[in-house]
Amino acid sequence: MEEPPVREEEEEEEERARPEVGPEGALSKSPxxxxxxxxxxxxxxxxxxxxxxGSSPQVTQLQFKIVRVLEMLEALVTEGSLxxxxxxxxxxxxRKELQALRTGDPPADAAQVSLGPDKMVVDLTDPxxxxxxxxxxxxxxxxxxxxxxQLLVAQEELQxxxxxxxxxxxDPGGRREKGALVPRTGPARVNKEEKTVIKKLFFFRSxxxx
Amino acid sequence: xxxKTYDLLFKLLLIGDSGVGKTCVLFRFSDDAFNTTFISTIxxxxxxxxxxxxxxxxxxxxxxxxxxxxxxxxTTSYYRGAMGIMLVYDITNGKSFENISKWLRNIDEHANEDxxxxxxxNKCDMDDKRVVPKGKxxxxxxxxxxxxxxxxxxxxxxxEKAFLTLAEDILRKxxxxxxxxxxxxxxSGGGGTGWRSKCC
Numbered sequence: 001m002e003e004p005p006v007r008e009e010e011e012e013e014e015e016r017a018r019p020e021v022g023p024e025g026a027l028s029k030s031p032x033x034x035x036x037x038x039x040x041x042x043x044x045x046x047x048x049x050x051x052x053x054g055s056s057p058q059v060t061q062l063q064f065k066i067v068r069v070l071e072m073l074e075a076l077v078t079e080g081s082l083x084x085x086x087x088x089x090x091x092x093x094x095r096k097e098l099q100a101l102r103t104g105d106p107p108a109d110a111a112q113v114s115l116g117p118d119k120m121v122v123d124l125t126d127p128x129x130x131x132x133x134x135x136x137x138x139x140x141x142x143x144x145x146x147x148x149x150q151l152l153v154a155q156e157e158l159q160x161x162x163x164x165x166x167x168x169x170x171d172p173g174g175r176r177e178k179g180a181l182v183p184r185t186g187p188a189r190v191n192k193e194e195k196t197v198i199k200k201l202f203f204f205r206s207x208x209x210x
Numbered sequence: 211x212x213x214k215t216y217d218l219l220f221k222l223l224l225i226g227d228s229g230v231g232k233t234c235v236l237f238r239f240s241d242d243a244f245n246t247t248f249i250s251t252i253x254x255x256x257x258x259x260x261x262x263x264x265x266x267x268x269x270x271x272x273x274x275x276x277x278x279x280x281x282x283x284x285t286t287s288y289y290r291g292a293m294g295i296m297l298v299y300d301i302t303n304g305k306s307f308e309n310i311s312k313w314l315r316n317i318d319e320h321a322n323e324d325x326x327x328x329x330x331x332n333k334c335d336m337d338d339k340r341v342v343p344k345g346k347x348x349x350x351x352x353x354x355x356x357x358x359x360x361x362x363x364x365x366x367x368x369x370e371k372a373f374l375t376l377a378e379d380i381l382r383k384x385x386x387x388x389x390x391x392x393x394x395x396x397x398s399g400g401g402g403t404g405w406r407s408k409c410c
Contacts, residue, residue, distance in 0.1 A: 138284055141253045152258055156215060 035081060039074045043201040046070070070198045216260055216269035220380050221291050222373075223321075225313055226298035227306035228277030231332040234363035235298060236274050239373050244364050251276040253284045261374060263381055270377060289320035294376045298330045301347075301360065302339040307331075310350060326379045327356040330372055335365040 023045050026038035046066060053059050115121065122129050160166045224232040233251055238244055240257040255274045260267055273292065275285040289295070297313050299306040310329070317327060331347045334340075344360055351358035357375060361368040 134283060137253060141284065145254070145256060148256070160215075 034073075034077050036074055036077050039070060039077055040197055040201050042073075043067075043070050043198045047201060067199055074198055216267040218266055218268045218381070218384065220268055220270050220293050220377055222270055222272045222294045222296065222376065223288060223292035224272065224274050224296050224298060225285070225316070226277055226296075226330075227300070227303070227309050227313075230277065230298045230300040230303065230306050231363050232277065232296075232298050233274050235296075235330065235332060235361060235369060235372075236272055238363040238366055238369045240272070242366075244366075246364075250278060253281050254288055259373075261377060263374065263378055266381070268377055268381065270373065272373075286316060286320045289317065289325075290322065292321055292325055293380050294326040294328065295321060296328050296330055296372070296376065298332050299342070299347075300333050301331045301342045301344075302333055302336050304341045307342045307346070314354060324383070326376060326383070327354070328372065328376050328379075329354075329356055329358045331358070331360040333362060333364070334360040334367060335362040 023041035026034070026041035027045070029038060050059065050063055050066065157166075224236060226232055228250065229248065233249075233255075234244060236257055240259045251274055253276050257272050257274065258269060259272065260269045262268070273288050275281070275288065295317055297310060297317070299310055301307075314327075317325065329347060329351045331342060331344070347358055347360065357379070359368045359372045359375075361372055363369060
């Protein structure tokens with residue numbers, strides 16, 4: 001068997017390491033390379049420029065459409081990058097398999113691989129494989145036991161109140177259910193209630209400029 | 211804030227092979243209940259039980275360790291703070307009895323020098339499956355100068371007695387002066403009755 005070239009990796013690393021060119025740089029990127037951060041950069045740039053056009057009704061109309069388009073772009077880019085990550089993982093595992101085939105190790109008989117003493121084989125596809133360190137376990141257990149101790153103290157104290165050993169204090173001002181049931185006013189307006197990152201970035205500084 | 215609801219705090223530790231019933235022994239003592247399903251303890255857990263001895267409210271903080279080898283580095287770090295250690299084996303499991311010397315070595319290595327020790331042969335309700343004669347337990351306890359009980363968490367035999375005896379032994383060694391107490395107890399010596407075990 002002849003050796004296929006294994007070179008693509010390096011190009012990829014170079015591309016990722018390209019220096020930053022400011023928010024405007026995102027606009028000159030190839031669509032395939034676009035990240036969600038780039039979309040946010042674009043939102044910021046466009047928002048700023050549109051804001052400079054003033055606040056006539058036509059501009060406002062346009063703003064909402066542009067925000068919507070940018071949100072669509074954000075969704076597509078996010079989806080794309082997740083797919084790319086999955087493909088990358090698959091490629092890596094295939095590459096490893098290929099490597100094993102080339103070096104002549106029969107992968108099916110992994111149990112025979114001589115690892116030397118104090119080594120063990122872990123099946124990476126096993127959802128129950130060991131994957132936390134001793135220190136992590138130690139920390140979790142300490143945290144659990146600390147919380148348990150606090151709970152016991154609280155329960156003990158509660159029992160004291162129940163038995164009337166400690167007189168209950170006056171409740172400072174009855175609790176009022178406020179805000180929870182107030183309905184939102186009208187459709188999404190340009191105010192503090194922006195929901196998406198895009199909107200935040202798009203309308204960044206709008207308060208100061210208009 | 212709640213007032214302090216006890217006079218003294220004793221920290222106890224349960225050790226021994228996996229499956230001998232450490233958690234069950236503790237559960238019987240703390241909640242007076244028993245559960246047959248075997249769930250391996252993960253690392254370390256604890257329970258609290260307040261008892262009254264010689265007119266003192268003593269809060270027992272009892273640490274329950276995992277017997278499995280893979281948790282040893284975690285569990286041995288809890289030996290240091292213990293004032294009393296209960297070493298448990300299973301009378302129906304010869305291996306758990308053979309390992310007692312290993313556990314005693316662990317105590318020597320990791321616990322305080324003056325820690326109060328006690329040996330428990332658990333599951334004494336299962337006499338038909340017994341492989342460790344009671345005499346062997348008594349003998350090894352005598353050799354190491356420690357107390358011994360045969361217990362059953364399931365049948366509730368000697369569980370409370372074992373814990374109270376261990377607590378009494380610790381209390382006897384505890385200096386009577388209490389820095390925060392209002393009345394200083396001068397009843398030194400405190401004639402403790404060395405209880406002998408009787409089970410099954």
